[in-house]
Amino acid sequence: MTVPPPGRLIIVSGPSGAGKSTVVRRLIECCQLPLELSVSATTRAPREGETDGKEYHFLSPERFEALRQEGAFLESKEVFSLGRWYGTLHEQVATGLKMGRWVILEIDVEGAIEVMASDLDPITLFIHPGSHEELEKRLRARGTETEQDLQARLKTAAEEMKSLAHYQYAIINDDVERAVDEICSILRQSQGT
Numbered sequence: 001m002t003v004p005p006p007g008r009l010i011i012v013s014g015p016s017g018a019g020k021s022t023v024v025r026r027l028i029e030c031c032q033l034p035l036e037l038s039v040s041a042t043t044r045a046p047r048e049g050e051t052d053g054k055e056y057h058f059l060s061p062e063r064f065e066a067l068r069q070e071g072a073f074l075e076s077k078e079v080f081s082l083g084r085w086y087g088t089l090h091e092q093v094a095t096g097l098k099m100g101r102w103v104i105l106e107i108d109v110e111g112a113i114e115v116m117a118s119d120l121d122p123i124t125l126f127i128h129p130g131s132h133e134e135l136e137k138r139l140r141a142r143g144t145e146t147e148q149d150l151q152a153r154l155k156t157a158a159e160e161m162k163s164l165a166h167y168q169y170a171i172i173n174d175d176v177e178r179a180v181d182e183i184c185s186i187l188r189q190s191q192g193t
């Protein structure tokens, strides 16, 4: 039996609305690397069109807390201070890496900094939309948040921008295909490192 080459961990952070999910989805489709998205757990409600187990594992707060107590999470955070939790499951990451996959964590800055301090040696990318005005425009156009949620996301975005220096690469998502090409090149260059 052939042993697969070792996997890599990739962290993608950036303000809500920057286009992380859009870019990551396209990257997985078109970059010729064994990429896979780590499906996080969350206590937030599914949006229209989201499926349990695909975008997230949607859990009750009780179930999430039980998993946290059991140590099932590599990291977990209350993002946006609205009482909703998000967490990366150890198992998702371990299984992917063991199979030689390049596992992508789409996580907030606090969670990312915690993983950066581990021995997992992630490639770290921070995606941003170019300006705060553009971010607000995208969030409003997406139309998935209440006004309270939207304001919390914009406030957190301003904070998250201050952490850009913690990341190896800053990507401006002004154009999805261009951003995807840039990230794909970065990942290809890091092959073998």
Ligand SMILES: Nc1nc2c(ncn2[C@@H]2O[C@H](COP(=O)(O)OP(=O)(O)O)[C@@H](O)[C@H]2O)c(=O)[nH]1
Pocket (backbone or CB within 6 Å): 013, 014, 015, 016, 017, 021, 040, 041, 044, 075, 076, 077, 079, 086, 087, 088, 106, 107, 108, 109, 110, 111, 112
């Ligand atoms: N720490 C941590 N943050 C996460 C995780 N999953 C998602 N997030 C963060 O939570 C934020 C909100 O996610 P979501 O509610 O899906 O909204 P969206 O990013 O605006 O589509 C994202 O921008 C991510 O940065 C996770 O497993 N851990």
Ligand SMILES: Nc1ncnc2c1ncn2[C@@H]1O[C@H](COP(=O)(O)OP(=O)(O)O)[C@@H](O)[C@H]1O
Pocket (backbone or CB within 6 Å): 014, 015, 016, 017, 018, 019, 020, 021, 022, 023, 138, 139, 141, 142, 173, 174, 175, 176
């Ligand atoms: N380069 C871009 N230019 C314009 N709109 C974009 C771009 N990238 C993503 N979007 C749109 O912006 C919104 C937020 O993108 P999304 O991928 O949901 O962001 P995030 O995952 O960072 O919260 C979506 O409606 C998406 O279609």
